[in-house]
Amino acid sequence: MNIEQALNAFYKESGFELETGKRPAFVEVFVGCLLIPLPNVETRRKYIKYHDLHHVITGYGASQVGEGEVSAWELGTGSMLHPILMFMNLIAISTAMAVSPRRVFKAYLLGCKSRNLYCPKVRRRIDNGELNDIAQLRNEFVNCRCSDGWIALKMIPFVLYALLSIIIHLILVIPALLYKKVWGKLFSARLVKLVKVRS
Numbered sequence: 001m002n003i004e005q006a007l008n009a010f011y012k013e014s015g016f017e018l019e020t021g022k023r024p025a026f027v028e029v030f031v032g033c034l035l036i037p038l039p040n041v042e043t044r045r046k047y048i049k050y051h052d053l054h055h056v057i058t059g060y061g062a063s064q065v066g067e068g069e070v071s072a073w074e075l076g077t078g079s080m081l082h083p084i085l086m087f088m089n090l091i092a093i094s095t096a097m098a099v100s101p102r103r104v105f106k107a108y109l110l111g112c113k114s115r116n117l118y119c120p121k122v123r124r125r126i127d128n129g130e131l132n133d134i135a136q137l138r139n140e141f142v143n144c145r146c147s148d149g150w151i152a153l154k155m156i157p158f159v160l161y162a163l164l165s166i167i168i169h170l171i172l173v174i175p176a177l178l179y180k181k182v183w184g185k186l187f188s189a190r191l192v193k194l195v196k197v198r199s
Contacts, residue, residue, distance in 0.1 A: 003126065006056045006134045007049070014062035029088075030064045031172045032095050043084040050117040050126070057138045058114075060107065068096020069107035075161055076111020076154075079118060087168070090161060094169035097162055108158050115141045 001009075011017070023045055026037040051070070055062060060069040071092035080086040096104045117126065117137070125131040131140070 001134045002132045003053065003134065003137075007052055010052060010056050010062075016062070029091055030067060030095050031091060031169060031176065032098070034173060034176050036172055036176050041084060043082070044088065047085060047118060050123060053117055053126075053137065056134060057142050058107070058110070064092075064095045065100050065103060067092040068094075068100075068104050072096070072104045072108040072158075072161075073111035073114065074116055075157075076108040077114050077116040079116055080157075080161075082118070085118065090165040090168050091172070093161065094165035097165060101162075105158060108161075109154060110143060112154055113143050113145055115144060117141065 024040055027040045027044070028035040029038045051074070054060075054070050054074060055066070058070060058073055060066045060073065071089035075086070075089050075093070079089055093104055115122075117123065122131070131137060
């Protein structure tokens with residue numbers, strides 16, 4: 001299966017619409033049981049295709065826990081080298097850690113033995129069609145390197161990520177809840193939505 005077919009199947013299965021034309025200024029992001037609008041920054045727009053390909057090659061879904069798994073996997077591969085990608089990953093793992101920490105940690109460990117698609121050289125190979133087969137992407141990037149070090153050593157950065165994700169979670173959720181309780185009731189505004197957490 002090629003990349004376009006795989007992405008279209010992933011979007012259809014996940015209930016996502018393809019972004020065409022002008023991109024929205026804000027995107028809704030899961031933070032716990034809330035959907036909060038965050039700015040659709042250029043970095044997200046630049047990397048979203050490759051993030052979605054990570055879902056495809058790892059098999060992690062688009063539920064809150066699936067987003068947490070793929071984000072933990074990305075952190076394991078080294079996405080923390082780009083601050084905005086790391087921030088987006090930490091938002092996603094904050095919800096998943098509360099629901100299924102074992103799955104998140106397992107995904108992180110797999111990421112430690114994998115490579116992501118974010119580096120410019122890899123993105124060029126994908127965009128030029130040189131890397132266009134999903135099976136080839138899985139073979140080259142998932143579980144493709146030896147995990148250097150013991151699991152105990154991998155726990156140290158994972159615990160730091162988990163703590164940072166909790167802090168970010170609180171920074172986003174507390175104002176969102178206040179907005180929902182006060183502003184939302186006064187003005188019937190629905191910027192922040194309650195959702196059921198899916199695994």
